Amino acid sequence: MSFSKTDVQVIQHKGQTVEKVEQQLQTFKAGLPVTTLKAAATIGKGIVSVPESDKHMYIRFFNDVKDAYAIQKFVPASGAATRMFKFLYHFLETFNPEQDDFKTYTQNHPDLLVFVNGLERFPFYEKVVKHIPDFKALDLGHKTYRFASVLLNSNGLNYGALPKGLLPFHKYTNQTRTAFAEHLLEAARYAVSKGKANVHFTISPQHENNFKDQLQEALKMVEHKTGVQVDVAFSFQKETTDTVAVNLDNTPFRLADGAMLFRPGGHGALIENLNDLNADIVFVKNIDNVVIDAFEEDVVAYKKMLAGMLLKLQQESFAYAKVLEEGKVEDLGALEMFLTESLNVVFLEDYNSLSTPEKIGRLKTHLNKPIRVCGMVKNEGEPGGGPFWTENSEGRISLQIVESAQMNTADSSQRQILQNATHFNPVDLVCGLKNYKGEAFNLTQFVDAKAAFITQKDKAGKPLKALELPGLWNGAMAYWNTIFVEVPLLTFNPVKTVNDLLKPTHQPHV
Structure with a gap:
């Protein structure tokens, strides 16, 4: 379509291009493919159940090696309450x-x-x-x-x-804490390297001062309770990730003054913010998932367990990557077994027919990816995404976190797979962002752009269609190496409604 001079100026002001907006408009017209579920990920078939002895081993390992890594905690916190x-x-x-x-x-x-x-x-x-x-x-x-x-x-x-993070969540004898303050305290108990914790919050620009007003008092509380210095950084969702809105006939939605409407691209846009972090290991957790002090020891233990598993897997993955790079590999069998059994890689059907150099090239591709270890809790009927084996249009089978909006629930076979699901995604991730040489991955190269969402919204009483980018832990991490690990329901304590604050994990004994 042709854009007016004003349209082009608005597009450029957002740091975008006419070509990018045209692609978005074409996406609305063509629609987006649904995710094809192959099977639910279950214990022993995509989800790891960690024995108690191994849990303590991973925690000890993390505690022993963490000072060698740059560690951050990343908390999406822009959502209003x-x-x-x-x-x-x-x-x-x-x-x-x-x-x-x-x-x-x-x-x-x-x-x-x-x-x-x-x-x-x-x-x-x-x-x-x-x-x-x-x-x-x-x-x-x-x-x-x-x-x-x-x-x-x-x-x-x-x-x-207000943002959910700035609301009082927990009342103690001498103080009330917001979710923001509880996240700082939690970070000081596991996201620590060389005696310091780093926490990054993504927030809305209009609430920056509100967060900063709470910051100093919260930091004093954390340092008093833990002795750990916490460094806090904030960032905003980038305007370059905004997406154009359209009318129901897929023409650009225009405001009263004739300007095209752009909307934030959803939490998937935050892959850009995550990509900007200078960290080896990043813990990702939602702003409303916190607990009172009495339960924090258990939560911290499982966070460290997941991180220890990640670092163990990274060590082995990096060792293989180094051997491949140096051309010293003699037997591919052990590496193939590591990829399939530890990193859940499913080789394409043509793999066995490849020559050895071609196999090595394929193995390098599989290894040279960011790794994420994701906690999964038993499904208790909570709305949201879950862990599944999926197949994309190229025939690649992989583990993914899939939202119900991405599924074809009109298909009886897909509904049956959904009904077989045993676990739920609590957004409890530990991510490795660098390769074996210590170089940061460009995370935007591992996004499945086809895993976006088209949703219906309204503006000033008029209906519109909005394009949401692939979710941060969904399509935005589609091409990572993924490990799902069972964690107890105790680690999942979101506050979706104000009444959730009445649950035991949010009710200190005052």
């Missing part, structure tokens, strides 16, 4: 405390009843109540309505508009 309070926003819109019967209302809204029953146990309870002088004298309907109003409205605490 709006969805945490969805049922409370609905309550404020649909309940009139002057007219409606609160008891009757809660019978049809069980989430609200849970919220009310746990009101005093929320870490922000005292802060909210300070804004309501007559709180204790109110009946339950007025009390709940006023509480929710102060919590969410812009003339109150406005929590729904």
Whole structure:
């Protein structure tokens, strides 16, 4: 299509090219392929179950060698807390405390009843109540309505508009901690090299000052409790990863002033931020997955276990890569077994017919990739992605984390594979970002661009289609070497709704 002079200026201002935008528009027209599931990854068939003795061995190994590596923790933290309070926003819109019967209302809204029953146990309870002088004298309907109003409205605490990481998550005897502060403390207990921890948060530019306002107090708390210095860095999702939005007929969606609309490309865009890190080993974890102090020792142990497994695998992988590079390989069998049994590589059907030099070239390609070790928890019905064996359009079979939106659930055979799934992706990754020479991989070269998503959204009441880039731990890491490891459900404690803060892993004994 032809773009106006203004269109071209907007595209260039975003650091993009007309050709790139044209490719995105073509993607909307052509559509995207669904992921073909071959089988669910299960224990012994794509997921490793680590014996207790090996768990302690990996932890000791990590503790012994960690000072030789540059280690970072990477936390996507730009998401707003709006969805945490969805049922409370609905309550404020649909309940009139002057007219409606609160008891009757809660019978049809069980989430609200849970919220009310746990009101005093929320870490922000005292802060909210300070804004309501007559709180204790109110009946339950007025009390709940006023509480929710102060919590969410812009003339109150406005929590729904804040990043989830800046909300109070845990109340202790002498302090309240946000998810942001808990991540710093957690990093000081496992993401440490030479006595220092490095943590990187990806945030929205408009909230940078809010994070920095909390930073110094949080750092003092962490250093007081652990003696570890924590260095914190922030970055933003790059405008160059924004994607053009279209109308339902796949023409560019335009704003009232005629300008083309671009939208953030989703968390898959953060592969660029991850790629910018100068680190050997990176722990990746979501902002809302934290626990109170009483449970942290177990969480830390499994983080170290995953890191120890990664470093063990890297050592062996690097040794083979060096032998191949130096031309000293004599028997390919041991390397082939390592790739298939330890790194889950599935060779293409033509592999056995290749000449030895061709096999060596193929083996070099398999070895020369970033490695990720991903914790997986038993499926307890949580929404989200899971571990599967997949097959791409070139016939390559590999382990992937697949979201339900990527699957063809209309196909009965694909539904059956989905039903056979036993584990869930809690976003608990440890990543090796350098090759055997200590050179950083260009992570953008290992992205499957076809694993993007097309979703329906709206803007100013008008429907639109949006293009989301391949998810950070989905298609953005599609061509990595992947190891899935079973970890206990205790390590997975997300706060998807405000009521999750009432669970034991978020409720300190004060």
